[in-house]
Amino acid sequence: MTAYVVLGIITLPIILMYIWLLLNSFTTQMKYGVIPTNLTLDNWQFIWSDVVINGTEMPSIWTATLNSFLFAGSLTILELIIGVMAGYALSRLNFPGRQGLLKTTMLLHAFPSVALLIAVFYILNFLGLFDSLWGVILVKTALQIPMTAWIIKGFFDDVSWDVEWAGLIDGCTRFKVWYTIVIPLIKPGIAAVAIFAFLAGWSEFLLLYTFILSDENITLAAYLQKLMSNPNVINYGLLSAVSIFYMIPVLLFFIFTQKSLMQVNATGGKGV
Structure with a gap:
């Protein structure tokens, strides 16, 4: 009590x-x-009409919403595909440099993204991906993968080797054992990582604000920043309404996935 x-x-x-x-x-x-x-209900007019602040027309809220879903969804898919394969390799395969990679994985994740902004700018500009959602998606994915691989490795460590050996003895290939036997056993871990990845993508601001300039690529986080760009003319009612609109997908996402989230095992250290 x-x-x-x-x-x-x-x-x-x-x-x-x-x-x-x-x-x-x-x-x-x-x-x-x-x-x-x-x-x-005037503060919610952004849902059905364009918003004009101090003579400047704001981008469509639905464009920002679609871009936010595109960013978070693409990040989740890429992070899962790469993270699951990397986590399995770290858990099961012995290769040169494995121990060193395991020890530096968390260090790579802890490295602040703000310290990499200048380097990332030169890379995106060289690749022609500056002011592109896909460019920022690739950057965010690279920053998130170390943590994802570490978490997924912990789930793979909990799967007994006997399960894989049984599949190999029955004539399955290594890939078939991984895909049809091992992956289903770590579904709670995959679901939990997917939740974290989606939330990280949905709430991302710094990279999007720095490398996205055009209104057609704006996300909801940057949309909120535009509402606060001039502190002398902030409409706090409108800002509150957009903030709640921004939170609704996350709240619904959490309500339907909280059971999987509670099962996450973030240790990742077993079997090192």
Whole structure:
């Protein structure tokens, strides 16, 4: 009981902030900063019409939403494909440099992306991928793979070698054993990593803000930044509404995938 009381006290300010955000999105004025007055749906007009701020027309919210889904979805798919194969190799195969790679994997993930911005700019510009969603997707994937491979390795470590040997004795190839026997056994791990990858892509801002300039490639995170670009003319009601709109897909995604998320094993250290 004491634990629930402590957790309730700690989370109460966060809950109140979200309640304030919701109320502010349906009003034009907050009396004393906390009491909503003049209820309206005007703050949600971005859903059915274009938004004009200080004479400047904002990009379509649906373009930003589609780009956000494209970015997060593509990142998830690439991260899973590469991460699952890399995790299996780190768990099962003995190759030169394996121990050194295992020891530096987490270091690569911990390296701050902001320190790489200049190098990434030169690479994307050289490849012709500057101001391209696919260019940022590749960069974000490369930054996420070390952590993904480490987590997936932990799940592969929990699968007994006997399972694979049984498949090989029955005449299956190494690939068939991996695809038809081992992969189904680590579905909870794959699901959990997919959730983390999607959330990382959905919430990404720094790389997109730095390397995406055109409105046709804008995402919801950058859309929110545009709303706050001029601190003298911020429409806080509109900003609150767009913020809630931005959170809705993540909340729905978490509600339907929380069981898989709770099963994640992030140790990745067994069998090193």
